[in-house]
Amino acid sequence: MTKIIVFTDIHFGQEDATADPAARLRAGFEHLERYNSDAELIVITGDLSHDGRVEDYEALREIIDTAPRPVQLMIGNHDNRENFLSVFTNVATTASGHVQTSRETDSAKLIFLDTLQAPPYSYPFSHIGVLCADRMAWLDAELESDKPCIIFMHHPPHDTGFVAMDAIKLGNGPAFYDLLERHGTVQQLICGHVHRTISGSHRGVPFAIFKSLVGQMPMLFDVMDFHMECNEPAAYGILMLGEHGVIVHTEDFQLTDLSKAVIKG
Numbered sequence: 001m002t003k004i005i006v007f008t009d010i011h012f013g014q015e016d017a018t019a020d021p022a023a024r025l026r027a028g029f030e031h032l033e034r035y036n037s038d039a040e041l042i043v044i045t046g047d048l049s050h051d052g053r054v055e056d057y058e059a060l061r062e063i064i065d066t067a068p069r070p071v072q073l074m075i076g077n078h079d080n081r082e083n084f085l086s087v088f089t090n091v092a093t094t095a096s097g098h099v100q101t102s103r104e105t106d107s108a109k110l111i112f113l114d115t116l117q118a119p120p121y122s123y124p125f126s127h128i129g130v131l132c133a134d135r136m137a138w139l140d141a142e143l144e145s146d147k148p149c150i151i152f153m154h155h156p157p158h159d160t161g162f163v164a165m166d167a168i169k170l171g172n173g174p175a176f177y178d179l180l181e182r183h184g185t186v187q188q189l190i191c192g193h194v195h196r197t198i199s200g201s202h203r204g205v206p207f208a209i210f211k212s213l214v215g216q217m218p219m220l221f222d223v224m225d226f227h228m229e230c231n232e233p234a235a236y237g238i239l240m241l242g243e244h245g246v247i248v249h250t251e252d253f254q255l256t257d258l259s260k261a262v263i264k265g
């Protein structure tokens, strides 16, 4: 079984953040090294920086350099692709310059997508996700796979019930799902963007979305403001990949002191 850790929406540089992103990421790395040291990979599914500034990526790189496991970085709507690539110069990109790549575990193929709709960086329009023709063609080729595929992408490609976030989901979700259906090789989607733990399925494909490292989406489904945040303990996701499928856990790692866990009875 392969264990993968997922952080998302770490928003380095957010001035009105409900918590310090760098301190929380360091705490998360310490926690996973203590309790999940058998993890093979750490994935951070986008919104690495809040405003896409070079200095935010430099601050992140300082911590990534100390990460206890290899880290796969992805970008989201708050990121700036050019600034990100100017700091993380060894990150793989496609021929079209998008931050997309794949890798294999014993049981699955992991596919990492770039759903940032920019340049131009034009907000609020750029908060909506997209997979352009180049990115879709790349994905089409990757989905031709002998192993089941797990897709990591910042924007959910479907509604989640939060009307404000549904307005800035992946803009071409139906075409994305048509492509998945043609191949029939996708086992699981992993997303971020909503800042809330959500799971379910859409058009027969299971999905999981994890909480942010910092501000969380309040459970107010019908409020049309995607800037809402509430302060809750930080979390990371834990994926266990085996030959028969995927197990998805979420760990609110600041909620419980596991060293004080007791045996009852």
Ligand SMILES: [Fe+2]
Binding pocket: 009, 011, 047, 076, 078, 193, 194, 195, 212
């Ligand atoms: Fe975010």
Ligand SMILES: [Fe+2]
Binding pocket: 047, 076, 077, 078, 154, 192, 193, 194
């Ligand atoms: Fe986002």
